[in-house]
Amino acid sequence: MTAQLAISSPTAFKARTAWMAGQGTSEPLRTAGTVVHVSEGREIFAEGEDNDLFYKVISGVVRVCKFLSDGRRQIEAFHVAGDVFGFEMGGEYLLSAEAVNDCTLVSYRRRHVEVMAQKDHAITRHLFEVAMENLAQAQNHSLLLGRRGAIEKVASFLLTWSAHSTDQRTVHLAMTRQDIADYLGLTIETVSRSLSQLERDGIIVLSSVREILLKDIEALEDLAA
Amino acid sequence: MTAQLAISSPTAFKARTAWMAGQGTSEPLRTAGTVVHVSEGREIFAEGEDNDLFYKVISGVVRVCKFLSDGRRQIEAFHVAGDVFGFEMGGEYLLSAEAVNDCTLVSYRRRHVEVMAQKDHAITRHLFEVAMENLAQAQNHSLLLGRRGAIEKVASFLLTWSAHSTDQRTVHLAMTRQDIADYLGLTIETVSRSLSQLERDGIIVLSSVREILLKDIEALEDLAA
DNA sequence: CGCTTAATTGATCAGGGTCAATCGTGGTGG
C-alpha cells in the first residue's frame, strides 16, 4: 500500500522468469507454499468449490475460465510463470482453473497467508498488486472482446503472447486453437481463418501448428491498435 | 485480510443505499474524503492522468470506460451509490470516468489513505474488498461480452440493473441507449431492436424511454442463463 | 411552437458462425 510500485504493464499476460519464482528477497510468500504438479488438461479447481487455496505458476500455462449453462466457455486469462491465480475473497471460487500443459505450481493456504499478512505488510502489498494486476488484465480483456473484429483480436493475442517468447519474433503457443477461440470470443474456424489471412498478407508465418513467426510486427500493431 | 467477508454477489452492479455511504461505523474511510459534485456528462478523470485520487459514489451513476484509437468506446462498468472506483496501483489511470447523470462523490487522496491503511487494518481490508469486487465484476463482464448474443446481453443487463430499483419490476435507466450499447459491445440500433423484440414477446413494457417494466422475469432469466 | 437530439424502425450488407469435408501430425502398435 505504501510504495506505489508501478505494475508491469497492462497486458493480458505477465512476463517473469520461471526460475526466480519462489525465491529471492522480492518474494514475500516464498516460505509459505507447497509445490504441486498438474498434468495437461487436469482441473486445478472448479467454479463453486471452497477456495481455501490459491496458486502461483512456476512453469507451464494455466487457463482460468467460466462456463455458461449450455457449455459455452469463456477463458478469462492464461497464466504463466510468476502469475498468481485463484486468489479471491468469497467462500468459493468464481471461476475454474485447468492446466493447459504440464504445470508446476505452488499452492498457498489462504487462511495461513492471511495470518501472515497481518504481521508482514510486504505480503499485503504483494497480494494487492496481484489483485490489481488481474483487474487491469480483465478490463483490457473486456475491451478486446467488446470492440474488436476477428483479425484485430488474433493480432492482439499474438502480440501479447509474443512478450513471453525468448525471441520476440517467434511465438510458441502452449494452447490449442480452441483455447485461443474461447479466450477471444470466437470459433475455432475463425481463429484458423484469421491466422491464414495474416499469413497470406505476409504478416506472419505458420512454421508449425504451435509455432508462429511474426514477420511484420508493425502491421500487427496497426491491426491491434 | 483476516476476516473473509463474502463479497455481496458477482453481479455487474452493486446495491447499497446512498444515504448511508460515508457514515456509519462500517465505513473505514468516512473521515478522509472530500465531497464533490459532478454534473451530467462531465469527465471525472481520464485514462493516462496521474491517479492521486479515487472516489466513492454517494448518488448518481458513473461510467468507467476505455477508448480505442478510432474512437470506439467500451464501458467497463457503471458505478452506483456505495461503489468505489478509480482505485488503481500504477502512477496513472488505466481508464476514464464520466458522470452519467449529476453525481455526488467523495474523493480520497490516495497517498493519504495509504498512510492510514498502514495503521488501520480495517481500511486495508476494505480496499481489498473493493478491488476484488471490481475484479469479479470485470470477469463476469468478459463472459457477457464474449459468449452471448444481443438479446441475451440486453436481458442480462436489465436483470442486473433491476437489482437497484426500489421496485424489482420497474427499471429506471440512468443512461442512454448509446451507453448501454457501449457497455454490451453492441450498436445503439441493436439495443433498441432487442428491447422492441422483448416487448413484442410480452417480456417487458417500455413505459417510457428511461423506464422499463419487467413483466416476465422468468423469461428474462432464461434468456440470460 | 419549432428546434435539437435521442430513439425507433426499415432495408441492406458483411463478418463471423455453422456444417461438412479434407488435410496434417503425432502417437501407437504391428
Add this chain to the structure above:
DNA sequence: CCACCACGATTGACCCTGATCAATTAAGCG
C-alpha cells in the same frame, strides 16, 4: 521402421446475426 489411426487444424459453402446506412418518430427545451 513404417503404416495406420485419431484428433486437431484448415478450408470451403452457406447462413444468420448484428452492423451499417438511411428515414422517421418521439421527446425535451428554449
